[in-house]
Amino acid sequence: MGAVAFWVLAVAAVACAVTVFVVDSMARATFALLASFLFGAGEIILLGLDYLGVVIVVMMIMEMVIMAVFMVMYMMNPAGLMPMSMVHNQRGSLLTAGTVFASLAAGIFLVPWPARGPHRPADPTFDLGKSLMGPHMLTMMLLGVTLFATMVVTVVLASQQGRYDRLGDDLKGKAR
Amino acid sequence: MVESASLWAVLAVLPLLGGAAVVAVCADRALAARAAGQPYGPRTIAAGVGSDTARLLVGQRRTTLAPDRLLWRLGLIAVPTAAVLAAAVIPFGRWAVDDLGVGVVWFNGMEIATWAALWAAGWGPNSVLSLVGGYRMVAQGLAYELPHMFALIGAATAAGSLQVGTIVAHQRHLWFAVWMPVGFVVYLLSVLGFSFTGPFDQPAGVDVAGGVFAEVAGPDRLILAAGRWLLLTAGAAMAVPLFLGGGLGPVLPAWAWSTVKTFAVLGVLVGVRRSVPTVRLERWMPVAWTVLIPLTIAQDLIAALVAVSR
Structure with missing residues (x-):
């Protein structure tokens, strides 16, 4: 059952990833990529990492929607609204992709994988977090909050609808 | 407390959620008719809802020049689908379809799926006003989502769990809405946000001829409108286990308390929808990010302190 689900999700993820380069629309390419990520999230859930899997679903939907907005915005043909090829610089990108794939695949065979214990851990997500972060968990959490605060403050300061727009440069009256 | 029902319970989700949504639609129409000075008896309202539904069911589907049919259809269908999937973790009394260990995150994910769907x-119909509506939903999502997530985190922190059943069990003595009012109010606001209704109906705004509704007619329109009401209903139903003690309550059985509380929240949301005018997105965004985010984070800090001291 688990093996069947793994292969179905894996083939679907790769098929959707190929679709990204076959379709001729920025919107469709983005949603094909999203589908690929969602199938990938299914694989993570299959590993027993429920939290990480569902968080990938949450994050990827958000990120792909925002990416669609930016991709459409940056395209040179009228704002990405027209059909267009999704491939360019084919030789260079094939070379890059091939090298990355080969090194990652080699890594799978070369890394000395730890032997699995006799029992499956009660909460694999918790164990994964501990082995990834180790004693630096608190540091990473503080870093996360700091990054988040920086992002919010940057956007708030960069927003055109700030108090200087409402009240003028001297903050005393109407600007418009 | 809350147990996962067997798989057949999936079949009960749509009738229960849909039934509550129909009641909400009728209440909304009655309020509108009363405000317009027209008759608003139960039979008039029911007949109106029935005839509108029938008209949409037999109506012609609209076609536009060079649409992206695949994404258009997928987007429309995804709206009610996301609502039903989100409802899978909401307990009805003592039962939920699946009381997932990460139920709160699941609900969050299904609600965010409406960004992509809208x-x-x-985008699908290749029409300017529709496209504006779709983009507005993304902007709206960016505004409400962060305070919404912090409101959810507050409830999860206070219970020390992302499982909806455990969150209900932790409210045995005191509802989270009582000592986390900020999180509760922000949650209700974001329900109106993700169901693009009430003061947050800009994605379907009248100023852009209905936005995402502009080019959908017939059964397509019925699906989108039903999805919108199902989302509102699912959001109201989720407020009950998160903040109002779920099925907990004296005398009545748990399912009855769930129903009563859900309709109370739904009534408040429909009342707000009818009485508060549309808020412009660029006005809402600064409020959401400069007022609601700090407030909800402060609320989460209190929840964390309570959880640690327990």
Whole structure:
């Protein structure tokens, strides 16, 4: 059952990833990529990492929607609204992709994988977090909050609808 | 407390959620008719809802020039689908379809799926006003989502769990809405946000001829409108286990308390929808990010302190 689900999700993820380069629309390419990520999230859930899997679903939907907005915005043909090829610089990108794939695949065979214990851990997500972060968990959490605060403050300061727009440069009256 | 029902319970989700949504639609129409000075008896309202539904069911589907049919259809169908999937973790009394260990994150994910769904539904018909509606949903999502997530985190922190059943069990003595009022109010606001209704109906705004609704007619329109009401209903139903003690209550059985509380929240949301005018997105965004985010984070700090001291 688990093996069947793994292969179905894996083939679907790769098929959707190929679709990204076959379709001729920025919107469709983005949603094909999203589908690929969602199938990938299914694989993570299959590993027993429920939290990480569902968080990938949450994050990827958000990120792909925002990416669609930016991709459409940056395209040179009228704002990405027209059909267009999704491939360019084919030789260079094939070379890059091939090298990355080969090194990652080699890594799978070369890394000395730890032997699995006799029992499956009660909460694999918790164990994964501990082995990834180790004693630096608190540091990473503080870093996360700091990054988040920086992002919010940057956007708030960069927003055109700030108090200087409402009240003028001297903050005393109407600007418009 | 809350147990996962067997798989057949999936079949009960749509009738229960849909039934509550129909009641909400009728209440909304009655309020509108009363405000317009027209008759608003139960039979008039029911007949109106029935005839509107029948008209949409037999109506012609609209076609536009060079649409992206695939994304358009997928987007439309995804709206009610996301609502039903989100409802899978909401307990009805003592039962939920699946009381997932990460139920709160699951609900969050299904609600965010409406961003993608509405953007695709706006993109699909190759029409300017639809597209504007779809983009507005993304902007709206960016505004409400962060305070919404912090409101959810507050409830999860206070219970020390992302499992909806455990969150209900932790409210045995005191509802989270009582000592986390900020999180509760922000949650209700974001329900109106993700169901693009009430003061947050800009994605379907009248100023852009209905936005995402502009080019959908017939059964397509019925699906999108039903999805919108199902989302509102699912959001109201989720407020009950998160903040109002779920099925906990004296005398009555748990399912009855769930129903009563859900309709109370739904009534408040429909009342707000009818009485508060549309808020412009660029006005809402600064409020959401400069007022609601700090407030909800402060609320989460209190929840964390309570959880640690327990």
